[in-house]
Amino acid sequence: MATQKSIYEVLQIESNDGSKVIDLIQGAVSLDYYEDIFSPTITAKLTIVNVGTTVREGGKLMSLYNGLPLRGGERVSLKVAPNSKNIPVGLDFTNPKNYLYVSGVKNAIVEAHKESFTLNLVSREAITNETSRVVKRFPTDYTIDESVKEIMEESLLINKNSVVDKTQNPYGFIGNLKKPFTVLVWLASKAVPEGKNANAGFVFYQTKEAFNFRSLDGLVTQDVKYEYSYSEDIAMFDGIEKKNNEFNILNYYIDRNQDVVEKLRLGAFSSQRIFFNPLNFTINSPEEGLYTFDKKVETLGRRPKLPKINPSSPLTLGEVPSRIFTQILDIGTIDQDVSKDLNSDPLNYQSQSLMRYNLLLTQSLSIMIPCNFDLNAGDIIYCNIPEITVIPGETEWDRQVSGKYMIKELCHHIDTNNSYTSLKLIRDTFGDKR
Numbered sequence: 001m002a003t004q005k006s007i008y009e010v011l012q013i014e015s016n017d018g019s020k021v022i023d024l025i026q027g028a029v030s031l032d033y034y035e036d037i038f039s040p041t042i043t044a045k046l047t048i049v050n051v052g053t054t055v056r057e058g059g060k061l062m063s064l065y066n067g068l069p070l071r072g073g074e075r076v077s078l079k080v081a082p083n084s085k086n087i088p089v090g091l092d093f094t095n096p097k098n099y100l101y102v103s104g105v106k107n108a109i110v111e112a113h114k115e116s117f118t119l120n121l122v123s124r125e126a127i128t129n130e131t132s133r134v135v136k137r138f139p140t141d142y143t144i145d146e147s148v149k150e151i152m153e154e155s156l157l158i159n160k161n162s163v164v165d166k167t168q169n170p171y172g173f174i175g176n177l178k179k180p181f182t183v184l185v186w187l188a189s190k191a192v193p194e195g196k197n198a199n200a201g202f203v204f205y206q207t208k209e210a211f212n213f214r215s216l217d218g219l220v221t222q223d224v225k226y227e228y229s230y231s232e233d234i235a236m237f238d239g240i241e242k243k244n245n246e247f248n249i250l251n252y253y254i255d256r257n258q259d260v261v262e263k264l265r266l267g268a269f270s271s272q273r274i275f276f277n278p279l280n281f282t283i284n285s286p287e288e289g290l291y292t293f294d295k296k297v298e299t300l301g302r303r304p305k306l307p308k309i310n311p312s313s314p315l316t317l318g319e320v321p322s323r324i325f326t327q328i329l330d331i332g333t334i335d336q337d338v339s340k341d342l343n344s345d346p347l348n349y350q351s352q353s354l355m356r357y358n359l360l361l362t363q364s365l366s367i368m369i370p371c372n373f374d375l376n377a378g379d380i381i382y383c384n385i386p387e388i389t390v391i392p393g394e395t396e397w398d399r400q401v402s403g404k405y406m407i408k409e410l411c412h413h414i415d416t417n418n419s420y421t422s423l424k425l426i427r428d429t430f431g432d433k434r
Contacts, residue, residue, distance in 0.1 A: 006419040010079035035377035036409035040181040044121040076100040089374035134175030144191040155180040164213040167191045171344040172334040197296045200349035201356030207376040222380045229384035246370045256364035267323025268358035291351035293318030300404040301429035359428040371419040403432040
C-alpha cells in the first residue's frame with residue numbers, strides 16, 4: 001500500500017569532531033521533511049527514542065545524547081527508499097554536499113535507561129547563511145539573475161545545484177552586510193523574467209534537488225506532474241488505506257478563498273504609483289503611475305472576472321486604484337561618478353510583483369496523499385474534487401474547485417506504521433481550464 005511505512009536505507013549521525021558515526025535507524029520514531037516556495041531552505045524534524053546503550057566511550061556504553069554528544073551542528077546522512085514501484089524516487093541526503101545538519105535538539109527526555117528527543121535539521125546552506133554577509137557593490141548594468149548567481153557561489157558556496165531563471169531588468173545595489181538569504185528574497189520581489197509580456201515576481205527556495213530562483217510566470221506555466229482524485233468510497237483514511245491507489249486524495253479541506261477587501265487594501269488589482277525624481281524635482285504623471293490588472297497574466301485557472309466598484313459604475317475593481325505607493329527614485333546613488341541614470345525603474349516591477357504574489361494566494365487547498373517523494377515545492381499537480389450532491393451515483397467533478405494547483409509547501413511524514421505526504425496547494429484563479 002502507498003501509505004505503508006517507508007524504509008530507511010541510511011540514517012546516521014556524525015559527531016562534531018568526526019570521531020563517531022552512529023546508526024539511528026533502530027531508534028527512528030518519526031521523520032517530517034518540509035519544503036516551501038517562500039522558505040529559502042529545507043527543514044526536517046527527526047524524533048529518536050534510544051535505550052541509552054548506543055555510544056561506546058572509554059570502555060562503557062553511553063546514551064546518544066551525552067555520549068556523542070548532541071550539542072548542535074552534527075551531520076546527518078539520510079536515505080529513504082522509494083515508497084512505490086510506479087514512483088521510483090526516494091529521499092537521498094547521503095552525498096557530503098547535501099548532508100543535513102542538526103540546528104537544535106528539542107523535547108529531550110533523559111531517563112535512567114531510555115531517552116527521547118527531536119532533532120531539528122537544516123541544510124548546510126542555512127548554517128552558512130548565518131555566518132556570511134553580502135558586502136560588495138553590484139553594478140547597475142548587472143541583471144538580477146547575474147547578481148543572484150554570484151551571491152549563491154561566493155556567499156553560500158552553491159556551485160551547481162541551482163536553477164536560476166533569467167531576468168530582463170538590471171539592478172545595482174550594495175550588500176550592506178546583509179545575509180545572503182535576505183538579499184536573495186529581496187531581489188526576488190524586484191525581478192522581471194525574460195519575455196515580452198512577462199510579469200514581475202520571483203521566489204527563492206530550496207528543494208531536495210536544488211536551490212531555485214524562479215519566476216512565478218515560469219512556475220505557473222509548468223506541465224502537470226501528477227493527477228490526484230478524491231472519492232469518499234476509496235479515500236477514507238484512518239491509518240490504513242482502504243484501497244490500494246497511490247493517486248488518491250486521502251482527505252482535503254479548503255484553507256482559503258478569495259478575500260476581496262484584503263486584496264484591495266494591498267493594491268493587488270490596481271494601484272497608483274507616485275515617484276519623486278530628486279534630480280529635477282518632478283513626479284511622474286498620473287497616467288504613467290496608474291497600474292491596472294493585466295489581462296495577459298498567465299493563470300492556473302480561468303480568467304478572473306472582477307466585480308464592479310458599485311452597481312452604477314461601469315468600472316471594475318481592476319480599473320480603479322485601491323492603494324497609492326510613494327517613493328523616491330534611485331538616481332546616481334550607486335555609480336562612482338556623477339550619474340543621471342535611473343537605477344531600475346520601479347514602474348516596471350513594483351505593482352506587478354505585488355499583484356502576482358497576492359493573486360497566487362487567491363485559493364488555498366490542503367490535501368493528504370500517499371507518500372510521493374517525487375513531488376517538490378513549486379510543482380504543478382491536478383486535483384479532481386467531487387461536487388456536492390444528494391443523488392447517489394451521479395457525482396461529478398466540481399469544475400470550480402478542481403483543476404491545476406501549485407505546491408506551496410509539502411511535508412513528507414514517516415512514522416513506524418505509515419508514510420504520507422501533506423500538501424498546501426495554492427492557485428491564482430478559480431475554475432478548471434481544461
